[in-house]
Amino acid sequence: MKNHLTRPLLLAAAVASSFGLYSLTSRPTVAPDADNAGLKLPAGFGALVVAETGARARHIAVTPQGTIYVKLNRAKDGKGILELKPTAGGKATVAGGFGSYGGTGIYAKGGYLYASSDEDVYRYKLDAKGEVTNPAQPEKIVSGLLNRGEHESKSIVLDNAGNLYVNVGAYSNSCQEKDREKGSMGRPGCPILDSAGGIWQFRADKLGQTYGTGTRFATGLRNVVGLDWNAQNNQLFVMQHGRDQLHDIFPAMYDTKQSAELPAECLYALTKGANAGWPYLYYDPVKKQKILAPEYGGDGKKLADAKYLDPAAAYPAHTAPDGLLFYTGTMFPAKYRNGAFIAFHGSWNRAPEPQKGYYVVFQPFQNGKPSGPWEVFADNFAGSAEKVASGRADHKPCGLAQGPDGSLYVSDDKAGTIYRIVYNQK
Amino acid sequence: MKKLPVILSLLLLSSGAAFAQKKPAAKAPAKKPTAGVSPALLAAGKAVYTQNCLSCHQADGGGVDGMNPPLTKTDYVLGDKPRLIGVLLNGLKGLEINGEEYRSVMPAQTHLTEQQMADVLTYVRNSFGNKASAVTVGEVKAARAAKK
Known part of the structure; x- marks a missing residue:
């Protein structure tokens, strides 16, 4: 037995030293799991399972001291937020939980932890250890956000000027008279946009704000789950979930293959007053054009009004971008600094074509703008190529957070695994 | 055109299981999914499913987590037929x-x-x-009449 165990170790050591990169001084304090937590990563990166929460983990936040907070889709045992405390080797244990509400958004900044239900935003005071001091008495910052069941999650992020940004998704696929019904046309002057389908801005430090008192920051966004503030050029970036079911609703215009590839999932760089054009258009990643939606007179070719915002970058259709993070750490190689990681939850609306996604993408940035092609960074959350194709994935990446050492944390909305990705080469 | 796949599948079945050419109903092969529903009827239903249901409920009927309900192991599908027919007639939202x-x-x-x-x-x-009994056109008609 002993021989069997030591032999591969010796071999591995020999291989490592033969590359000339291995030295005792550069040994990481955080050890990846032997199988890299089942993930496929670029050379030099490793991954470990930090913890298993056993619940649908949505977004995730890590305080400067390394405490991890996970927002659960639905409260488990009366707890909608889990608190994970670091243990030896870079892992963590679920130390407790609080907040009886389910939801998606969670974000730590400036000594506070912010969290959202599907209607409200709360904040909790963090102490010098980076732990929540008032779990049972959070301050309610915003209440009464619209929740009509569809696209209900309220993702949140803060800028560096004390503003809070909240997504209010459109309670519709494409603003049809009858949602998702075959052949049903778009409602004129889509009234959903009056109260949803955009980003709202609030003050992060003001209690008792209501839906009505918020500022409409951007509109024409169907549903945003992943969003982050880019500190390099001081701008909000969001990932939109593109519309579904072009073939189901307009089978004469779109076959199932076209419907699987249209429209792109888009990254938008927002400024105040931006309008991304939902539901009047979708983005065709092959033609690289904004196409007039069939619900509003489009035929798959007619272009949309040019006044609407162009995407900053485009990704495969229906792959459901649920997490966006600008990487500002120094652990990863220089090319990753200030670039964007995007967690793609994975598709369902590519059927009967094979499903796609279930990975974390890296989008290079330069001077605050996407620069160069994106690449799959962390893959195989699904468990196998077959599980990707069928959509029956073991894990679905959702939230992203950066640890104080520059590790990348990923939450899993399917089985509740919390991953940590580290870079080991020096 | 429409009949071709049905005929093809019948041919496949008969060549594989060495059926008698008389009536397949009397001695159903073990792998047949259910008794009392003909392969032709299932094929017709599958064509409708593929065109109208598959993109949400998926090829395996398993649905999509948190979004589109599964069609397996649920009383909505296996239970009361008028209620099930009503889902097609009226649509449905907000289900646990x-x-x-x-x-x-x-x-x-x-x-x-x-x-x-x-x-x-x-x-x-x-x-x-x-595995549950077939839904007939008469039952659909009755459910539609009851709705009015």
Whole structure:
């Protein structure tokens, strides 16, 4: 037995030293799991399972001291937020939980932890250890956000000027008279946009704000789950979930293959007053054009009004971008600094074509703008190529957070695994 | 054109299981999914399913977590037929099945004929591991009349 165990170790050591990169001084304090937590990563990166929460983990936040907070889709045992405390080797244990509400958004900044239900935003005071001091008495910052069941999650992020940004998704696929019904046309002057389908801005430090008192920051966004503030050029970036079911609703215009590839999932760089054009258009990643939606007179070719915002970058259709993070750490190689990681939850609306996604993408940035092609960074959350194709994935990446050492944390909305990705080469 | 796949599948069945050419109903082969529903009827239902249901409920009928409900192991599919027919006639939203919430809207499928509704419901009740009696056109008509 002993021989069997030591032999591969010796071999591995020999291989490592033969590359000339291995030295005792550069040994990481955080050890990846032997199988890299089942993930496929670029050379030099490793991954470990930090913890298993056993619940649908949505977004995730890590305080400067390394405490991890996970927002659960639905409260488990009366707890909608889990608190994970670091243990030896870079892992963590679920130390407790609080907040009886389910939801998606969670974000730590400036000594506070912010969290959202599907209607409200709360904040909790963090102490010098980076732990929540008032779990049972959070301050309610915003209440009464619209929740009509569809696209209900309220993702949140803060800028560096004390503003809070909240997504209010459109309670519709494409603003049809009858949602998702075959052949049903778009409602004129889509009234959903009056109260949803955009980003709202609030003050992060003001209690008792209501839906009505918020500022409409951007509109024409169907549903945003992943969003982050880019500190390099001081701008909000969001990932939109593109519309579904072009073939189901307009089978004469779109076959199932076209419907699987249209429209792109888009990254938008927002400024105040931006309008991304939902539901009047979708983005065709092959033609690289904004196409007039069939619900509003489009035929798959007619272009949309040019006044609407162009995407900053485009990704495969229906792959459901649920997490966006600008990487500002120094652990990863220089090319990753200030670039964007995007967690793609994975598709369902590519059927009967094979499903796609279930990975974390890296989008290079330069001077605050996407620069160069994106690449799959962390893959195989699904468990196998077959599980990707069928959509029956073991894990679905959702939230992203950066640890104080520059590790990348990923939450899993399917089985509740919390991953940590580290870079080991020096 | 439409009959071709049906005939083909019948041919395959007969060559594989060495059926007698008389009546397949008397001695059903073991792998046949259900008794009393003909392969032709299932094929017709599958065609309707593929065109109208598959993109949300998926090829395996398993649905999509948190969005589109599964069609397997649920009383909605296997139980009361008028209620099931009503889902096609009226659509459905905001459903909790076996403790899981499903958020997507199920649009009414009133563009389907009564025959297509009966076929697809029969298919769904006899696929993905389900086994329940067929839905007839008469039952669809009755449910539609009751709705009015």
